[in-house]
Amino acid sequence: MRKISFRLFLFILITVILVFITLSRENTQTVVIVELKSRIDEGTYYLVKRGVESAKGGILILVIDSYGGYLDSMDKIINLLVSSDAKTISWIPPGGKAASAAAVIAMATDKLYMGKGSVIGSIKPYPDDPKTVEYMVARVSSLLSKKGVNDSRSIAERLVKGAESFTESEASALGITQGNANSIEELLSKENLQTAEKVYISGDVVSDFLSIILDPAVAILLLLLGVLLIFLELKVTGFQGWGILGAAFIIIALYTFNVTGINITTFVLSILGIALVFLEFKKPGIQLAGVSGIALIIIALIFEYLSRPYPMFSPSITIVSIGLLLIVILLAFVITKALETLKMKTPTLQDKLMGKFGYAKTAIPRGGRGIVYVEGEDWTAESDTDIPQGSRVIVRGIENLILKVEPLGEQGKEPPKQ
Numbered sequence: 001m002r003k004i005s006f007r008l009f010l011f012i013l014i015t016v017i018l019v020f021i022t023l024s025r026e027n028t029q030t031v032v033i034v035e036l037k038s039r040i041d042e043g044t045y046y047l048v049k050r051g052v053e054s055a056k057g058g059i060l061i062l063v064i065d066s067y068g069g070y071l072d073s074m075d076k077i078i079n080l081l082v083s084s085d086a087k088t089i090s091w092i093p094p095g096g097k098a099a100s101a102a103a104v105i106a107m108a109t110d111k112l113y114m115g116k117g118s119v120i121g122s123i124k125p126y127p128d129d130p131k132t133v134e135y136m137v138a139r140v141s142s143l144l145s146k147k148g149v150n151d152s153r154s155i156a157e158r159l160v161k162g163a164e165s166f167t168e169s170e171a172s173a174l175g176i177t178q179g180n181a182n183s184i185e186e187l188l189s190k191e192n193l194q195t196a197e198k199v200y201i202s203g204d205v206v207s208d209f210l211s212i213i214l215d216p217a218v219a220i221l222l223l224l225l226g227v228l229l230i231f232l233e234l235k236v237t238g239f240q241g242w243g244i245l246g247a248a249f250i251i252i253a254l255y256t257f258n259v260t261g262i263n264i265t266t267f268v269l270s271i272l273g274i275a276l277v278f279l280e281f282k283k284p285g286i287q288l289a290g291v292s293g294i295a296l297i298i299i300a301l302i303f304e305y306l307s308r309p310y311p312m313f314s315p316s317i318t319i320v321s322i323g324l325l326l327i328v329i330l331l332a333f334v335i336t337k338a339l340e341t342l343k344m345k346t347p348t349l350q351d352k353l354m355g356k357f358g359y360a361k362t363a364i365p366r367g368g369r370g371i372v373y374v375e376g377e378d379w380t381a382e383s384d385t386d387i388p389q390g391s392r393v394i395v396r397g398i399e400n401l402i403l404k405v406e407p408l409g410e411q412g413k414e415p416p417k418q
Contacts, residue, residue, distance in 0.1 A: 029196040031059040031188065032086075038203060040069025040077070040101040043211030048077045051201050055086035059193060062090045062109060063184070068100025071125060071132070078108040078143075089191065092118040092168075094182050099165070100125075104136075107143045113181040113190070114168035120176070121165030136160045149175045223253040224274050353379075353395050353403065363389045364405070372405055381405045 034051035036044055044066075051060050060081075068074075081088050090106040092098050094115030098106040099122045106112055106120060114120065123140060125132045137153075137160045144152035155174055158164045171177045181187035188194055212218055358374030364387040372381040372393055381403040387393060388407075397404035 029058060029193060030055075030199060031061060031193055031196040032199045032201060033061045033063060033184065035063045035200070035202040036102065036105070037063070037065045039211065040066060040105065041073050041211050041215065043203070043207035044069065045073050045076050045080075046207050047201060047203065048080055052080050052084045052086060054199060054201065055084070057085045058087070059191075059196065060084065060086040060088045060109075061184075061187070062088070062105070064090055064092050064098045064102050064106050065096035066098065066102035068102045068122075071101060074101035074104055077105050078139075081105070081108045089113065089187070091115070091181060091184070091187050092120060094118060099123075103159070104140060104143065107140065107147070107176065110147075111178045111191075112147075112171075112176065113179055113187050114171060114177050115180065115182045116168065118168050119165045120171055121159050122163050123159045124161065124163035133160060144176065147175070219253040226253065227274055349401075350398055353398060356395050357408070358393050358395070358405075360387050360389055360391045360393055360405075360407075363387065369402070372403060374403065379403045383407070 032051050032055045034047055036047065038044065048062070051062070088109035088111075090098075090109040090112045092106065092112075092114045095117040096115060097118065098120045101123075103120045103123050123136055125136055137156045140159055141152045141156035144155060149155065155176070166174065166176065168177065168180055172180065179190060181190060184198075185194075188196060353374060356374050358372045358379075360370060360372050360381075361378065362370040364370030364372075364381060364383050366384060366386045367382070369380055369382045370387070372379050374393075374395060380401070381393070383393075383405050385407060387405070392408035393405040394408055395403050396406050
């Protein structure tokens with residue numbers, strides 16, 4: 001009886017312990033922390049999307065230290081945050097910055113904390129055409145109004161049109177932030193999340209790859225590479241697969257142009273530059289066309305580079321460098337192959353007709369002229385000897401489109417085609 005009672009007691013104790021552990025795990029909140037410390041682009045969008053999916057209605061914290069980036073990627077990230085069922089918090093660490101597109105993302109979260117010495121602002125877009133400027137003012141004003149900030153329109157105009165930046169104390173006084181936090185632990189303490197389980201998400205190979213491959217500047221190179229590969233496919237004998245690779249590069253490039261809203265000037269300069277380089281390949285020796293084409297492509301790259309609010313590199317310089325190096329090597333390989341194919345010597349009329357056989361359609365007197373049939377065409381010909389009509393002849397020279405021919409002796413029969 002005692003053994004049965006002890007076993008029953010042990011069973012109940014273990015059951016209670018398991019239930020307690022299960023309930024304690026359910027009550028433990030999970031905080032997903034996403035680090036945004038590079039340019040705002042498609043790679044950053046991928047990271048935030050991972051964070052939103054991992055939070056699953058919990059807590060999402062964005063650690064922002066960025067100079068900004070692309071408008072389209074910014075809008076996609078804001079849409080993710082606004083539509084998420086998770087509680088979203090932005091934190092700019094001490095000495096950090098949230099400029100341009102990064103600042104707008106920071107304002108799109110439910111709460112915003114800033115560390116000592118951090119700044120936020122400088123949202124003026126580049127190029128600053130009136131439509132884009134007004135859109136950014138409305139966008140920022142809407143986000144500030146949602147957070148309950150007074151005089152949101154005036155503050156938005158200062159941030160966008162005036163390109164102003166605010167320190168942590170200035171942002172707090174304007175109601176943009178909900179407080180100061182000099183560490184992630186201090187932030188969690190203010191949100192009563194000291195015991196929360198932390199899950200960190202930072203840049204990886206996929207995000208770096210997306211940042212590279214969907215960069216408009218790289219897309220210009222991909223477009224050039226794609227055109228060259230398709231042209232190479234058309235020139236080589238048999239199907240080599242270069243055309244498929246070229247088409248893939250072009251599709252990626254066009255997708256990038258549509259997503260990022262690259263300005264029409266950059267795109268037109270790229271197309272014109274590619275056309276001139278193509279002309280140089282098609283007509284070797286022009287040189288000026290090739291140099292001009294390369295110059296236009298460089299200008300297009302500079303325009304795209306300068307159109308960013310703050311030019312900067314991806315967080316993983318090694319991966320970015322390797323990726324760009326591979327693109328450059330592949331581009332050099334394709335150009336070399338294209339040059340080998342296109343700069344083959346074009347046969348001259350001399351090369352085409354010298355040593356070819358034909359027959360005399362009319363008699364050719366010595367020192368006079370007549371008509372011969374060579375390579376499917378009638379030609380005026382002259383000879384140093386008499387050649388009867390119908391005689392076989394061989395071409396020994398060409399001067400001013402007049403063939404120099406010699407008789408072969410056999411008459412009345414057209415030579416077989418060569």
